[in-house]
Amino acid sequence: MSGGRRVVVTGMEVVSALGAGLDATWDGLVSGRSGIRPISRFDPSRIDSRIAGEVPDFDPGDVVDRKEQRRNDRFALFALWCARRAMDAAGLPGRLERPLAERTGVIVGSGIGGGTTFVEQVGVSVERGPDRISPFFIPMVIANLGAGQVGIMSGALGPNFATVSACASGGHAIGEAWETIRRDDADVMIVGGTEAPLAEALVGSFAAMRALSTRNDDPAAASRPFDAGRDGFVIAEGAACLILEELEHAQWRGAPILAEVAGYAATGDASHITLPAPGGEGALRAARRALQKAGMTPDAIDHVNAHATSTPEGDRAELQAIRTLLGDRAGEVSVTANKSMLGHTLGAAGAIEAVVTIQSLRHGIVPPTINLVDVDPAGDGLDLTPGTARRRPLRAALSNSFGFGGQNSALVIRRWDP
Numbered sequence: 001m002s003g004g005r006r007v008v009v010t011g012m013e014v015v016s017a018l019g020a021g022l023d024a025t026w027d028g029l030v031s032g033r034s035g036i037r038p039i040s041r042f043d044p045s046r047i048d049s050r051i052a053g054e055v056p057d058f059d060p061g062d063v064v065d066r067k068e069q070r071r072n073d074r075f076a077l078f079a080l081w082c083a084r085r086a087m088d089a090a091g092l093p094g095r096l097e098r099p100l101a102e103r104t105g106v107i108v109g110s111g112i113g114g115g116t117t118f119v120e121q122v123g124v125s126v127e128r129g130p131d132r133i134s135p136f137f138i139p140m141v142i143a144n145l146g147a148g149q150v151g152i153m154s155g156a157l158g159p160n161f162a163t164v165s166a167c168a169s170g171g172h173a174i175g176e177a178w179e180t181i182r183r184d185d186a187d188v189m190i191v192g193g194t195e196a197p198l199a200e201a202l203v204g205s206f207a208a209m210r211a212l213s214t215r216n217d218d219p220a221a222a223s224r225p226f227d228a229g230r231d232g233f234v235i236a237e238g239a240a241c242l243i244l245e246e247l248e249h250a251q252w253r254g255a256p257i258l259a260e261v262a263g264y265a266a267t268g269d270a271s272h273i274t275l276p277a278p279g280g281e282g283a284l285r286a287a288r289r290a291l292q293k294a295g296m297t298p299d300a301i302d303h304v305n306a307h308a309t310s311t312p313e314g315d316r317a318e319l320q321a322i323r324t325l326l327g328d329r330a331g332e333v334s335v336t337a338n339k340s341m342l343g344h345t346l347g348a349a350g351a352i353e354a355v356v357t358i359q360s361l362r363h364g365i366v367p368p369t370i371n372l373v374d375v376d377p378a379g380d381g382l383d384l385t386p387g388t389a390r391r392r393p394l395r396a397a398l399s400n401s402f403g404f405g406g407q408n409s410a411l412v413i414r415r416w417d418p
Helices: 022-031 066-070 074-089 115-128 137-141 145-154 169-182 200-208 247-253 278-294 312-332 346-363
Strands: 007-016 104-109 188-195 238-246 259-268 303-305 334-336 396-403 407-415
Touching: 007 022, 007 074, 007 169, 007 247, 007 346, 022 346, 074 104, 074 115, 074 145, 074 188, 074 238, 104 145, 104 169, 104 346, 115 137, 115 200, 137 145, 145 188, 169 188, 169 238, 169 259, 169 346, 169 396, 169 407, 188 346, 238 247, 238 346, 259 278, 259 346, 278 312, 278 396, 278 407, 303 346, 312 396, 346 396, 346 407
Parallel strands: 104 188, 303 334, 303 396
Antiparallel strands: 007 238, 007 259, 188 238, 259 407, 396 407
């Protein structure tokens, strides 16, 4: 079922706890370097979990002037910075003009949107009164304004919206952009995910759910996907944007082609608000459907970039789904968990990990899963890439993303071979 227009990636950019820029993130991941540190964006002393993946030294000044920076939440600034640089990498003009503008759309996912602004302005209302709330409060908070601001900056006149599906938002954004191009509603899509959740009330809320690691005395070792000693995820901020483009359009432009998005599927668990369906059944159905739409079988998959947040039940269910999907080949496929170094960027995770997956395909390198000392029994016999990056030829990869509410995304990405 691989009919429809082919979709390739022609540009991409990342901001993460390992730094601003694709090279910083990729180099850090390959070297096995953790970006998890004590929280510095606010005083975390009242929270049980006091560590996070903060983006260091982020300065969007080359993309957004000081006035506009004050009128945008950090999640939107991440998106704007990544989108501008991804467009540059793809060889697109700084401002799109007709007819290209009409054939270019934007989808940027976010699980929370302008959460830090929300917390700040609610505090202003309580302490100083509602008449002191910023007039930019709503435009800074609502989750679709990441996509909206990218559209305004770029001049894109095609479909423009946000995906809001918790930690599957970035994966859904890429997949829905893929579908948009396949059905001929656009030739180019600026797509990604962004999140900036580092405010006391937001981090404290996840801590109240007992979802976060409390390994505060050793931040770099706190995010431990697949390890039997994992105690929760490490919250993080970051973003990634990709330029998706119809193949012939990209070739006509002479654009660099980095990879092909070959398949996508989304499923629901209909099971629990935070826990995955037993055995990872929803994740498994998403992966199988994505492969079917790609016209591929599980035998084509050499690598899985796992969602792997470092929660006890989530990791176990995903491992079960991977084992079931790959069958007898399960032990031959390299699995990695980027969140062991980046932390969990919520709605941005699927986009960041898609970019890393593309880098793996391009360079033939699978970044390691760090802090994996005592493998969960569910991972016995699987190649979880512990500790050290591995070089190996890669043809195609699966990138998983799952969200609270039982929302699953699966992307099949293929190495570009002219």
